[in-house]
Amino acid sequence: MSDPSVAVNVPPFDPANPLTAPLPAQLVTGVVPTADGRQLLAVCIRTPAGTTTAFLTEAEASEWETTIRATRRKMSRIIVPTTLPIPHPLVLRQANGQG
Numbered sequence: 712m713s714d715p716s717v718a719v720n721v722p723p724f725d726p727a728n729p730l731t732a733p734l735p736a737q738l739v740t741g742v743v744p745t746a747d748g749r750q751l752l753a754v755c756i757r758t759p760a761g762t763t764t765a766f767l768t769e770a771e772a773s774e775w776e777t778t779i780r781a782t783r784r785k786m787s788r789i790i791v792p793t794t795l796p797i798p799h800p801l802v803l804r805q806a807n808g809q810g
Contacts, residue, residue, distance in 0.1 A: 735759070 739755040743766065751766040754775070767775060 735758075737757040739753075739757065741753045743751045743753045745751060749768075751768060752772040753764060753766055754772075755762060755764040
């Protein structure tokens with residue numbers, strides 16, 4: 712297994728999985744009170760492939776916000792259609808000398 716501290720140029724999903732096809736997704740958020748009087752931010756992502764919910768403290772929510780904003784800024788506003796397939800992670804690891 713590779714060292715998790717080493718950055719690998721691999722997409723954050725499995726491009727070979729047919730569930731990664733463009734499908735509608737829904738983001739639902741809300742503030743949830745805890746038994747000890749605190750509040751958590753509930754972040755729920757719903758897709759046809761599944762549902763994931765995370766409960767975040769205010770500090771964690773700020774970290775997520777910063778990460779999402781920084782990643783969004785990297786997105787191009789230009790749409791360039793391509794017929795090229797997204798490389799499978801194993802191909803990317805081999806190309807990076809890690810396979």
